[in-house]
Amino acid sequence: MTIAGSDSSGGAGIQADLKTFQELSVFGTSVITALTAQNTLGVDGVFPSTADFVKQQIEVVFHDLPVKAVKTGMLFSAQIIEEVVNSLREKDVLLVVDPVMIAKGGASLLQDKAVEALTTKLLPLATVLTPNIPEAEVISGIKIKSEMDLQKAAEKILAMGVKCVVMKGGHLDEQGTATDTVFFADGSTFKMASARIETKHTHGTGCTYSAALTAFVGQGWSLKEAIIEAKKFVQLAIETPLNIGHGHGPTNHFAYKLAKGVCEVNIIES
Numbered sequence: 537m538t539i540a541g542s543d544s545s546g547g548a549g550i551q552a553d554l555k556t557f558q559e560l561s562v563f564g565t566s567v568i569t570a571l572t573a574q575n576t577l578g579v580d581g582v583f584p585s586t587a588d589f590v591k592q593q594i595e596v597v598f599h600d601l602p603v604k605a606v607k608t609g610m611l612f613s614a615q616i617i618e619e620v621v622n623s624l625r626e627k628d629v630l631l632v633v634d635p636v637m638i639a640k641g642g643a644s645l646l647q648d649k650a651v652e653a654l655t656t657k658l659l660p661l662a663t664v665l666t667p668n669i670p671e672a673e674v675i676s677g678i679k680i681k682s683e684m685d686l687q688k689a690a691e692k693i694l695a696m697g698v699k700c701v702v703m704k705g706g707h708l709d710e711q712g713t714a715t716d717t718v719f720f721a722d723g724s725t726f727k728m729a730s731a732r733i734e735t736k737h738t739h740g741t742g743c744t745y746s747a748a749l750t751a752f753v754g755q756g757w758s759l760k761e762a763i764i765e766a767k768k769f770v771q772l773a774i775e776t777p778l779n780i781g782h783g784h785g786p787t788n789h790f791a792y793k794l795a796k797g798v799c800e801v802n803i804i805e806s
């Protein structure tokens with residue numbers, strides 16, 4: 537199940553999640569938190585669902601279908617987060633939280649006053665949190681400029697009750713590599729490094745990564761294997777461009793299947 541916002545341009549949000557699930561042979565269900573009018577140039581408008589209607593969508597699907605794993609994306613308001621938490625609290629599912637806050641063009645997809653509900657109510661239910669660097673800074677309250685800051689921010693987030701944090705490195709100013717760092721509550725950690733691709737077609741990379749991770753854990757992969765394989769999915773999606781749209785174009789969800797998952801990701805254990 538994906539609980540997220542609709543992206544009319546099809547590259548991020550619910551649409552990216554369902555395309556990713558489909559490519560990974562997972563039957564996806566969707567709970568829509570908001571409609572967005574957006575394209576690759578930016579978000580033109582947001583029309584949120586009521587919190588009650590979000591709850592109704594979750595409950596009606598769980599009542600009938602065998603949900604194995606859930607991911608959340610754009611949740612928009614504290615009221616929606618609270619209903620998501622109320623609905624998921626008693627459910628026996630793996631929960632991947634992608635703490636979507638700001639779209640590439642700068643539009644806000646989470647109200648400022650909703651951050652507290654995210655950190656105090658939703659994060660304690662999460663199996664994995666997948667923040668990019670700016671999101672990790674907001675959640676932890678720590679400015680991330682060094683490896684040491686990354687570690688401190690991860691420790692602070694793990695103390696909020698999350699079992700694992702994948703710190704995505706797409707926003708880091710690295711030469712040559714795109715490196716994500718993974719921290720587990722038991723203190724273990726590793727890095728995943730892939731070639732950084734020079735492209736403007738990165739709309740929806742975070743949604744695609746967290747959807748692939750959800751699809752793999754939902755199919756019974758171990759958390760570590762799922763985290764690594766999802767990195768391969770997004771790497772192939774970025775490196776095989778569709779070249780559509782006048783702004784930040786979407787990634788290519790077909791690429792992983794076409795490449796049979798073959799992709800170089802270096803795992804650095806510490």
Ligand SMILES: Nc1ncnc2c1ncn2[C@@H]1O[C@H](COP(=O)(O)OP(=O)(O)O)[C@@H](O)[C@H]1O
Pocket residue numbers: 667668669704705706707714715716730731732733734735738740741742743745767770771774
């Ligand atoms: N230019 C790039 N080349 C290769 N991988 C990238 C690039 N940009 C982002 N990624 C990868 O895409 C995934 C999503 O990261 P990121 O872009 O930071 O998330 P978000 O879309 O939430 O901002 C991560 O695995 C990251 O390493």
Ligand SMILES: Cc1ncc(COP(=O)(O)OP(=O)(O)O)c(N)n1
Pocket residue numbers: 540541542543548549550572609610636638639640641645738739740741742743744784
């Ligand atoms: C409806 C909706 N949800 C999420 C996003 C942002 O997606 P993300 O994967 O973080 O990608 P970028 O904003 O980095 O392209 C969105 N734009 N719309």
